[in-house]
Each structure stands twice: as C-alpha cells, then as structure tokens.
Amino acid sequence: MTDALPSSTDVLIVGAGIAGASLAAALAPYRRVLMIEAEDAPGYHATGRSAAFWQETYGGPGVQPLSIASFGALQDPPRDFSARGFLSPRTAINLARRDDAVAVDAFAAGFSARGVPIERMSAAEIERRVPGVRPEWSEAAYEASCSDIDVGALHAAYLRAAKRAGAMLATRARLDGARRTGTGWEVGLGHETLRADLIVNAAGAWADQLAEACGAAPLGIQPFRRTIIQLRLDYPVPASLPLVIDIGGAFYFKGESEGRIWLSPHDETPSPPCDAAPEELDVALAIERLRQVVDWPVAAVERKWAGLRSFAPDRLPVFGADPRVPGFIWCAGQGGFGIQTSPAISALLAAQLGAPAPEGAIAGIDPAPYTPSRFA
Structure with missing residues (x-):
C-alpha cells in the first residue's frame, strides 16, 4: 500500500x-x-x-x-497544477464511402448547429491528408480542434x-x-x-x-472490450496523420511515429470486469478493415492491447x-x-x-x- x-x-x-x-x-x-x-x-x-x-x-x-468545458483546463491548466498543458494538435477526419455522403452531411450539420467547428472535406483534401486512401472513401467531415492527450x-x-x-x-x-x-x-x-x-x-x-x-x-454499467494495435507500415505515413474515424464506427487510426499508426477495429465486445487482453480475431479484423481504406502495406504488428470502456445504459x-x-x-x-x-x-x-x-x-x-x- x-x-x-x-x-x-x-x-x-x-x-x-x-x-x-x-x-x-x-x-x-x-x-x-x-x-x-x-x-x-x-x-x-x-x-x-x-x-x-x-x-x-x-x-x-x-x-x-x-x-x-474541460478543454481549457486540459490545454492551459493552472501553473500550480502543471507547468505545461496536456494537449497537442492532432485534427480528426470523420471518413465515409461515397454512398454515405448523406450520413456525413447530417453528422456535420448536426454538430455545426451545436457550435462545433466542423467542415466538409473534398475528395482531393482527403487524399492530401490521408495519402493512399482508396478512391471510394471520398466523403468526410474535418475537426481541426481534435487533440492528443498526454x-x-x-x-x-x-x-x-x-x-x-x-x-x-x-x-x-x-x-x-x-x-x-x-x-x-x-x-x-x-x-x-x-x-x-x-x-x-x-x-x-x-x-x-x-x-x-x-x-x-x-x-x-456494462464494460466493453476495445482493442488497439500499433502497426509498422512499409509506407511513409507521417506521425502527424490525423485521427481517421469511420463515420459508421468500424475503425479508427492515427499516426504514432514515422511509418507507424495506432489502429482499432472500434470493437465493443461485452465483457465481465477483468484484466482485458486483445483477441487475435479482433487484431486481424482491424488490419482487414484498414486494408479496405488505404493501400498501406503492413510490415509488422508491434504492439497490441485491450482495455475496458464502461457505459451506463x-x-x-x-x-x-x-x-x-x-x-x-x-x-x-x-x-x-x-x-x-x-x-x-x-x-x-x-x-x-x-x-x-x-x-x-x-x-x-x-x-x-x-x-x-x-x-x-
């Protein structure tokens, strides 16, 4: 103790x-x-x-x-609490296929009405920020305020x-x-x-x-298992790659370091309270979903872990x-x-x-x- x-x-x-x-x-x-x-x-x-x-x-x-309401305290905390802030810029892209344009429009419009700084992206802008994205992923809403938390x-x-x-x-x-x-x-x-x-x-x-x-x-209160893996790629993905989230909730990934990303299949598997561990099926599913979005060759799975996220009804x-x-x-x-x-x-x-x-x-x-x- x-x-x-x-x-x-x-x-x-x-x-x-x-x-x-x-x-x-x-x-x-x-x-x-x-x-x-x-x-x-x-x-x-x-x-x-x-x-x-x-x-x-x-x-x-x-x-x-x-x-x-929490953003200010995380970005610029009182000096007696921390000598530096806990946020660093990341940005986010809420991504969808061409057939899901209506869903992206509704997502962007709904949060814009609530004052969120969010904007629609063109296919060319998606390609610029996510090099190697497959052409069918041409719809997105961009959030400039998304940040990493230490x-x-x-x-x-x-x-x-x-x-x-x-x-x-x-x-x-x-x-x-x-x-x-x-x-x-x-x-x-x-x-x-x-x-x-x-x-x-x-x-x-x-x-x-x-x-x-x-x-x-x-x-x-129900715990759900969430899987994350770190991939090394045979592709020069920058560490600053935005957080890329499927509008339908099938995956997210973001840059970790040069040529490396963190990737999740956005799984929510009900679990008893426990020391959660990743399942190989979820790791494979995450990689398969990534391949459907980008043409980045995967060199290695360097790390994998899972945690429990607990929700009220x-x-x-x-x-x-x-x-x-x-x-x-x-x-x-x-x-x-x-x-x-x-x-x-x-x-x-x-x-x-x-x-x-x-x-x-x-x-x-x-x-x-x-x-x-x-x-x-």
Missing part, C-alpha cells in the same frame, strides 16, 4: 484511475480524502490503456458540454495535486464490504476496518459490483448521490470519454461533496442529466 490506512476519513474514493484521481484532486483541499486501489498501481486498467485523444464530437451531444502526465498531475492537498492513496487495497452505521460507513479492507462519511464509486468496470457490496442497486456518464443509499456516490460509466471530460466531471461532483462551485465554462453545466437518479 502506498500510504498506511487511517482509521477514518470523510470521503473514501474506490478506484484511483482518472475518475477517482481527478475527484480527489478537486475535493482534497476541502475534505479528508482516501483513495483505495485494488491494483499494484493506480491507472492500470482503462486509464493506462486509452487511445488518448480529445474530440468534441466523441460521445455525442450529451457528452459534448462536458468535453468542451494521459500519463494528466493522471500523474491529478495524483500529485491530491497528495499535496492531503489526500491519501492505498494500493493493493480491495473493498471487501461496507455497511451503513448511524454516522456513515464501516468499511472492510482485508484485515483492516475504517470509517467513512461517504463512499465514492469510481471503480470503472467494477462499478456495479462495488455498488452491490455496499448495498446499492446496480445501474447496468444511456451511454452518458453517471455522477452524483445514489437516490436510495445515503452516503453512496457514483462516479462511473464514463465510457471512452472519461479522460477528456475529467476536469468538468470532477469539479461538478466535488461541488456536490463540499468543494466550492466550479467557475468558468464548467459552471454553466447542468449536472441533472448525469445523476444516478435518472435510473431510479
């Missing part, structure tokens, strides 16, 4: 990935906070396996307010900020059970017992299991107090957009738990659509 367990705390955050760490950083200046993490180190699962990009359209209209640096900054403010972190600490008392919670952690006023469920793929251990009803994040179990707080169901929305979600939830109300763009977000009470 990183820190010795205290006998009591105001807020026990279960999970020290991006959701738990960002909340701890926002809340620790105002409440006593303890994070517990079942693994040897925080960020082992979804946070450490992210494809690491910020895209305003990702997650759809319901997630967009959280993403855009996820490791962001997660580490949240953990540092939380520690500076007095938060404690215990690794290899698994919650075995919890029961309500007259004043809060009595929590079992192996041979240890501690008291907490509040429990925050930031357990990612294990969110429903944790809820049941605390006597709360599960919300239907309506695919919106869930944060706020459980409607039936006092003192049980949800911070889960963040899908693949938990990193790019972490500044907004952590500030909004921290304000519900004793921190000051957020300022700036985050202050204008109504948290009501994201509360667990919507499933009651």
Whole structure:
C-alpha cells in the first residue's frame, strides 16, 4: 500500500484511475480524502490503456458540454497544477464511402448547429491528408480542434495535486464490504476496518459490483472490450496523420511515429470486469478493415492491447448521490470519454461533496442529466 490506512476519513474514493484521481484532486483541499486501489498501481486498467485523444464530437451531444468545458483546463491548466498543458494538435477526419455522403452531411450539420467547428472535406483534401486512401472513401467531415492527450502526465498531475492537498492513496487495497452505521460507513479492507462519511464509486468496470457490496442497486454499467494495435507500415505515413474515424464506427487510426499508426477495429465486445487482453480475431479484423481504406502495406504488428470502456445504459456518464443509499456516490460509466471530460466531471461532483462551485465554462453545466437518479 502506498500510504498506511487511517482509521477514518470523510470521503473514501474506490478506484484511483482518472475518475477517482481527478475527484480527489478537486475535493482534497476541502475534505479528508482516501483513495483505495485494488491494483499494484493506480491507472492500470482503462486509464493506462486509452487511445488518448480529445474530440468534441466523441460521445455525442450529451457528452459534448462536458468535453468542451474541460478543454481549457486540459490545454492551459493552472501553473500550480502543471507547468505545461496536456494537449497537442492532432485534427480528426470523420471518413465515409461515397454512398454515405448523406450520413456525413447530417453528422456535420448536426454538430455545426451545436457550435462545433466542423467542415466538409473534398475528395482531393482527403487524399492530401490521408495519402493512399482508396478512391471510394471520398466523403468526410474535418475537426481541426481534435487533440492528443498526454494521459500519463494528466493522471500523474491529478495524483500529485491530491497528495499535496492531503489526500491519501492505498494500493493493493480491495473493498471487501461496507455497511451503513448511524454516522456513515464501516468499511472492510482485508484485515483492516475504517470509517467513512461517504463512499465514492469510481471503480470503472467494477462499478456495479462495488455498488452491490455496499448495498446499492446496480445501474447496468456494462464494460466493453476495445482493442488497439500499433502497426509498422512499409509506407511513409507521417506521425502527424490525423485521427481517421469511420463515420459508421468500424475503425479508427492515427499516426504514432514515422511509418507507424495506432489502429482499432472500434470493437465493443461485452465483457465481465477483468484484466482485458486483445483477441487475435479482433487484431486481424482491424488490419482487414484498414486494408479496405488505404493501400498501406503492413510490415509488422508491434504492439497490441485491450482495455475496458464502461457505459451506463444511456451511454452518458453517471455522477452524483445514489437516490436510495445515503452516503453512496457514483462516479462511473464514463465510457471512452472519461479522460477528456475529467476536469468538468470532477469539479461538478466535488461541488456536490463540499468543494466550492466550479467557475468558468464548467459552471454553466447542468449536472441533472448525469445523476444516478435518472435510473431510479
């Protein structure tokens, strides 16, 4: 364990990935906070396996307010939080075949109406930005604001900020059970017992299991496996290659370094909570889909990995107090957009738990659509 367990705390955050760490950083200046993490180190699962990009359209209209409100904090964080920003320019191309022009038009028009800087691309412009693209992939919508996220640096900054403010972190600490008392919670952690006023469920793929251990009803948080591979190509693809996403959700890829890309078949395979591993069928499927889009010879599969992205039934994040179990707080169901929305979600939830109300763009977000009470 990183820190010795205290006998009591105001807020026990279960999970020290991006959701738990960002909340701890926002809340620790105002409440006593303890994070517990079942693994040897925080960020082992979804946070450490992210494809690491910020895209305003990702997650759809319901997630967009959280993403855009988080952009400033990611691009230009306070100096006492980080000496540099966490974003670097990438751009994105939402790509489709010639027969899917209507779908691209609707996608671009819908997000343009919501203020997203998105524009249609010509076939010649697609070819210029994605050299070697096959002629039938002639329709696209371009997002100049898409950026890479330095996820490791962001997660580490949240953990540092939380520690500076007095938060404690215990690794290899698994919650075995919890029961309500007259004043809060009595929590079992192996041979240890501690008291907490509040429990925050930031357990990612294990969110429903944790809820049941605390006597709360599960919300239907479902983990899905997502596969990513790093390919070395016999083609001079630049490291700055845009994020290229199939408008129909069959693949995405982006430049990694000269002649290398990260590629995903955009798979969403239901999975139990686990240490996810890539399936060879999904790796082969990703490469086959890439070959249908570009004429880049594949030299080698250099890396492959998988992570779990967990969604609520309506695919919106869930944060706020459980409607039936006092003192049980949800911070889960963040899908693949938990990193790019972490500044907004952590500030909004921290304000519900004793921190000051957020300022700036985050202050204008109504948290009501994201509360667990919507499933009651």
